[in-house]
Amino acid sequence: MSTKVVEVKTLKVGKYVVLDGEASKIVNIQTSSPGKHGAAKARVDAIGIFDNQKRNLVKPVDAKIEVPIIDKRTAQVLALMGSDVQLMDLETYETFEVPIPDDLRDKLVEGAEVGYIVAMGNKKLMRIKG
Known part of the structure; x- marks a missing residue:
């Protein structure tokens, strides 16, 4: 697989991400502010490039995620x-x-x-x- 690993906070709308083993295009990103004892979280909504399926991801902004090389x-x-x-x-x-x-x-x-x-x-x- 031709992918690279980046942090969730570097993702932008219109770029690509690997969700459930499929290359997907990001359509929306929401970030929540950090709480008293927790880290800030990002909610990423994406649509599969090849299968057009909608996928969601919720992870801390400093977590690592795969990005496909297009x-x-x-x-x-x-x-x-x-x-x-x-x-x-x-x-x-x-x-x-x-x-x-x-x-x-x-x-x-x-x-x-x-x-x-x-x-x-x-x-x-x-x-x-x-």
């Missing part, structure tokens, strides 16, 4: 195959298939350049370039 890449659409699309990476020329997100389904055409991400061994189509 690799943003460019590919070319080779073929549209129903609910999947075949892509070729423009740096390594590797070909692979990924599911088409609902918001890009009718905009995707063969030969177009697209942006995708690789995180923790999974790939996801993110946007159409240009």
Whole structure:
């Protein structure tokens, strides 16, 4: 797994975190002030990048947590195959298939350049370039 460890207090909305073994995008962070005998706590709400599941986490702000290393890449659409699309990476020329997100389904055409991400061994189509 390609992750690194950071403290909870360094997390920001829009960044990524590993919750329940899944890479997730942070949508909300709330911190409580420290009490008389306790440490400040952070409540992190995130949505899974690959499965769209909502996940929550409550930990002290000085606790350690894993953050996925996200690799943003460019590919070319080779073929549209129903609910999947075949892509070729423009740096390594590797070909692979990924599911088409609902918001890009009718905009995707063969030969177009697209942006995708690789995180923790999974790939996801993110946007159409240009």
